[in-house]
Amino acid sequence: xxxxxxxxxxxxxxxxxxxxxxxxxxxxxxxxxxxxxxxxxxxxxxxxxxxxxxxxxxxxxxxxxxxxxxxxxxxxxxxxxxxxxxxxxxxxxxxxxxxxxxxxxxxxxxxxx
Amino acid sequence: xxxxxxxxxxxxxxxxxxxxxxxxxxxxxxxxxxxxxxxxxxxxxxxxxxxxxxxxxxxxxxxxxxxxxxxxxxxxxxxxxxxxxxxxxxxxxxxxxxxxxxxxxxxxxxxxx
Numbered sequence: 294x295x296x297x298x299x300x301x302x303x304x305x306x307x308x309x310x311x312x313x314x315x316x317x318x319x320x321x322x323x324x325x326x327x328x329x330x331x332x333x334x335x336x337x338x339x340x341x342x343x344x345x346x347x348x349x350x351x352x353x354x355x356x357x358x359x360x361x362x363x364x365x366x367x368x369x370x371x372x373x374x375x376x377x378x379x380x381x382x383x384x385x386x387x388x389x390x391x392x393x394x395x396x397x398x399x400x401x402x403x404x405x406x
Numbered sequence: 407x408x409x410x411x412x413x414x415x416x417x418x419x420x421x422x423x424x425x426x427x428x429x430x431x432x433x434x435x436x437x438x439x440x441x442x443x444x445x446x447x448x449x450x451x452x453x454x455x456x457x458x459x460x461x462x463x464x465x466x467x468x469x470x471x472x473x474x475x476x477x478x479x480x481x482x483x484x485x486x487x488x489x490x491x492x493x494x495x496x497x498x499x500x501x502x503x504x505x506x507x508x509x510x511x512x513x514x515x516x517x518x519x
């Protein structure tokens with residue numbers, strides 16, 4: 294079985310641009326969560342989606358948004374990129390929104406220049 | 407709010423020796439899970455060991471074991487018979503019932519041949 298897949302693996306953007314990151318969960322998993330991992334820090338929770346609805350949001354500005362599609366894949370969008378948005382963005386999938394095992398993807402490395 | 411603290415930014419251990427990584431957390435929740443994740447340079451978050459808060463017995467997975475002190479909100483990881491492949495960043499994480507993870511800042515472990 295394929296694990297959690299994220300695309301792209303790396304990308305470079307310029308300040309002020311917009312970026313879209315994608316995540317495909319493990320087959321059968323209906324919940325997707327997004328995390329931001331700044332260099333030298335632990336991952337920080339951004340969003341959780343389950344059955345296409347937002348179930349949780351971390352302390353991130355409105356420039357960050359996400360959505361989940363009928364096939365349970367998800368996109369994370371970041372507008373008006375800042376240098377501080379440079380980070381590894383991790384996606385985690387689980388069967389449901391509560392008390393179920395979560396599996397992480399390998400992440401997308403975003404560099405803002 | 408939940409917080410996770412790892413007070414050891416870096417540690418090293420001789421191959422075949424034992425090392426203990428420290429973690430403390432703070433929460434007002436009564437039902438939660440605690441995890442140790444390993445993140446090698448490949449960036450993949452790999453689950454090392456998991457502990458349910460309602461279980462008093464400390465979790466063990468082969469060479470990895472934890473010392474869970476619920477009253478003290480302490481959750482340390484012991485790695486026995488350290489191997490070169492154990493070299494990585496180790497993150498302590500708290501997961502609430504909503505499947506949202508809160509991570510510490512990590513401990514960089516180096517196993518010395």
